[in-house]
Amino acid sequence: MSEIIVVTSGKGGVGKTTTSAAIAAGLAKQGHKTVVIDFDVGLRNLDIVMGCERRVVYDFVNIIHGEAALSQTLIKDKREPNLFILPASQTRDKEALTLDGVGRVLEELKQQFSYIICDSPAGIETGALMAMYYADRAIVVTNPEVSSVRDSDRILGILASKTRRAEQGETPISEHLLLTRYSLERVATGEMLSVQDVQEILAVPLLGVIPESKAVLRASNTGTPVIFDETSDAGQAYSDAVERLLGKDKPHRFIGEKKKGLFRRLFDRSKEEQLA
């Protein structure tokens, strides 16, 4: 049995590609054969985040058009033998992906992989609809910020109406909320929506909370999924999320308040003011 999981958000820049790379790498690390597909045709980026940008020969659109075989196109990760990447095409042709074509490729991938992760482009255009159409599960990546939460709600509406499962009246896609770029300090001072606030508004089960972390930029700088940085807070938060995705009950870390002394708080505050 293989599962198709779409990583989506509506809004851009919230961490879909970072999440796709981390979740795919995490599932592979747990021994599941996993492929991660970049659906952002025209703006290929999963390859550079995963550090295989110089190994791209063929792409997703080449397979759909029958110009290359799947085996020639899939890039095997150098760190994790269970992990494969299917890069997006750089073509500017908006009609490059077709529902039929995507369906055929996914069917073929299902023969070999336990998990198929679809990294959706931002927006609600063709690419995003294709990425979610065949999904069994959806990870909705959200920042604790008004525009991102609103867009996530919009995406949840589309997941419930414009996907294969919705159209054919099957069990609905199972939805998971992943809150990223979370800052405990700012939630504590009332400057940022809390995880409880976002959950109350969106009413979707929580898969995980990824703290705002320097490790994320460091990981993309070096082309390493952040989950491989096992000592980092973001890496650990993603590992927990992967375990929950696999059905394990893991308590949420990084959402309780960190204890801070008065001096620490005064110091942080004066630092902020200097920056401002």
Place this chain on the structure above:
Amino acid sequence: MSILNYFRKQKPSANIAKERLQIIISHERSARQQPDFLPRLQQDIVEVIAKYIAIDQDQVNVQLEHIGDNAILELNITMPEIALESSADD
């Protein structure tokens, strides 16, 4: 200076964000749940009324509300005052 600033707290803004989101999202969700024919129905109603009175598109409001097992189609038409006066003259 920084100690003084620490005590002069800024108003927390997260609760404003939450309230605004709850309002707009519930509004957008109810719009999403409406059947596709409602905008066309509204258009037709406007056209029929426009035969008799000068009326704007935004003066007609069509809403479908679900209460239990029943659906209530609610029509709200704001009549322009001039239209009422002129019909009284006839």
